[in-house]
Each structure stands twice: as structure tokens, then as C-alpha cells.
Amino acid sequence: MTEPIIGILGAGKLGTTLARLSVQAGYRTLIANRHAVTELKWVIDTMAPGAVTVSAADLVAQANVIILAIPLSHVAALDAKTFAGKIVLDATNYWKEVDGTVNTISSFTQSSSEVVAAHLSQARVAKAFNHMGYHDLEIEVDRHPEARRAMAFATDDDTIRPTVRTVLTGFGFDPFDLGPLRFGLMLEPGSPLFGEAITTPEFQAKIDTLYDTPFGRKIVAARGERIR
Numbered sequence: 367m368t369e370p371i372i373g374i375l376g377a378g379k380l381g382t383t384l385a386r387l388s389v390q391a392g393y394r395t396l397i398a399n400r401h402a403v404t405e406l407k408w409v410i411d412t413m414a415p416g417a418v419t420v421s422a423a424d425l426v427a428q429a430n431v432i433i434l435a436i437p438l439s440h441v442a443a444l445d446a447k448t449f450a451g452k453i454v455l456d457a458t459n460y461w462k463e464v465d466g467t468v469n470t471i472s473s474f475t476q477s478s479s480e481v482v483a484a485h486l487s488q489a490r491v492a493k494a495f496n497h498m499g500y501h502d503l504e505i506e507v508d509r510h511p512e513a514r515r516a517m518a519f520a521t522d523d524d525t526i527r528p529t530v531r532t533v534l535t536g537f538g539f540d541p542f543d544l545g546p547l548r549f550g551l552m553l554e555p556g557s558p559l560f561g562e563a564i565t566t567p568e569f570q571a572k573i574d575t576l577y578d579t580p581f582g583r584k585i586v587a588a589r590g591e592r593i594r
């Protein structure tokens with residue numbers, strides 16, 4: 367694809383942090399929340415200088431890589447047809463307290479990103495930016511330029527793998543291709559991988575022992591087998 371234009375939907379803790387990393391990476395970076403551009407612009411000019419505040423509709427129209435940095439439960443209200451053909455990096459995480467109960471996610475039957483992909487059915491969805499806290503995202507990039515932290519991603523769309531890798535690398539991470547979207551479950555809250563800002567060999571070691579943990583045993587109990 368041509369040079370990614372990054373659109374960050376959501377201008378909270380995660381969205382503004384990713385906007386700074388995106389601007390640092392040299393990407394044209396758009397950001398939006400649900401409010402008027404004039405209301406958000408002064409915040410973004412302070413917190414992520416260089417990022418361009420736009421309306422959510424303009425962001426979806428203009429960006430070719432859209433990062434979802436909104437509560438998971440807000441995804442269902444997005445106008446799915448406007449996302450057709452876009453690469454979507456789903457950074458949302460499932461928090462029952464915020465999002466309410468989604469049975470297929472609670473029961474480990476689906477990764478939350480499969481729920482997102484089902485709604486944005488014409489988009490090209492990858493799960494990414496989920497397992498690292500917003501505070502770590504930036505600190506770890508700055509602190510360990512020579513020992514990049516692993517950033518896992520998962521997708522069912524092989525055609526977007528190169529772009530996802532390029533964007534994650536540009537943002538300062540070592541892309542870790544976990545495989546299909548359903549494996550994204552391994553990155554979700556409760557997993558030993560969740561919250562980790564570690565190198566790729568360390569990340570791999572955690573995956574290798576995942577099924578020795580209560581979380582891994584829950585996956586096997588729910589699915590009847592290991593998912594990876």
C-alpha cells in the first residue's frame with residue numbers, strides 16, 4: 367500500500383499516546399472523538415502536537431489505517447459500511463465493568479476482535495496494541511530503543527500483514543505475529559500476556575507456558591483444546 371495515513375478513533379489515554387507515537391514515526395496522523403473538532407483540537411495540539419484533529423466521519427473517510435481506541439461496547443454503533451476496505455487495528459479490550467457482558471467473549475468462545483471484525487465485516491481487521499498499557503507504550507519505546515518490546519498482532523487477512531508490521535515497527539515495536547484473529551484471545555485481559563511490555567524472546571517464553579496457567583487452562587476448558 368502507499369504510505370499509511372493513520373486515523374486514531376478515540377482521543378483518550380490510549381488514543382493520544384498512539385497519536386504521539388504515530389507523529390514521531392512520521393505518519394500523517396488524524397485523530398477524532400465524538401465531539402466537535404474545535405473542542406478536541408486544543409487538547410490534541412497540547413498532547414499530541416502534529417496530529418490533525420478531524421471529525422470521526424472525516425477520519426474514517428481519509429485514513430487508510432484506522433486504530434480503534436474507543437471502548438469495545440461503542441464499536442457496535444460505528445457505521446460499518448464506511449469502514450469498507452480500510453485496515454482496522456482493533457486496540458479495544460473487553461472490560462465487563464465498562465462494556466457489559468458479551469457472552470461469547472466471557473465464555474472464551476470468541477476473541478473480542480472477532481466480535482469487532484463481525485461488525486466491521488467489510489474492513490480488514492487486525493488485533494493490535496491491546497496487551498500493553500498506555501503508560502508503557504511510550505516509556506518502553508523511549509527506554510529500550512535497542513531492545514524493542516514485542517507488540518503482538520493477530521489477523522485473518524494475510525494481505526494486511528506487511529502493513530501491520532510496518533506500522534508497528536514505525537511506532538517503535540517489534541511486531542509479533544500471533545496468527546489468526548481467534549488467537550487474539552491470548553492477548554486479552556486475564557491472560558499472562560496482558561500488560562506485558564517485554565522483548566520478543568520473553569514474549570515467546572510466556573506463550574510457551576500459557577497453558578500451564580489458570581488462563582490457559584480456562585481456554586482449554588472452553589474450547590476443548592489449545593488454540594495455538
Ligand SMILES: NC(=O)c1ccc[n+]([C@@H]2O[C@H](COP(=O)([O-])OP(=O)(O)OC[C@H]3O[C@@H](n4cnc5c(N)ncnc54)[C@H](OP(=O)(O)O)[C@@H]3O)[C@@H](O)[C@H]2O)c1
Pocket residue numbers: 375376377378379380381398399400401422434435436437438440443457458459460461495496497498499500501
Ligand atoms: N488505557 C490503556 O492502557 C489501554 C491499552 C490497550 C487497550 N486499551 C483499550 O483502548 C480503548 C480506549 O481506552 P482508553 O483507556 O484510551 O479509554 P478512554 O481514556 O476512556 O478514551 C476513550 C476515548 O474514546 C472516545 N470515543 C468513544 N466512542 C467513540 C466513537 N464512537 N468515536 C470516536 N471516539 C469515541 C472517547 O471520547 P468521547 O466519549 O468524549 O467521544 C474517548 O476519547 C478501550 O477499549 C481500552 O480497553 C486501553
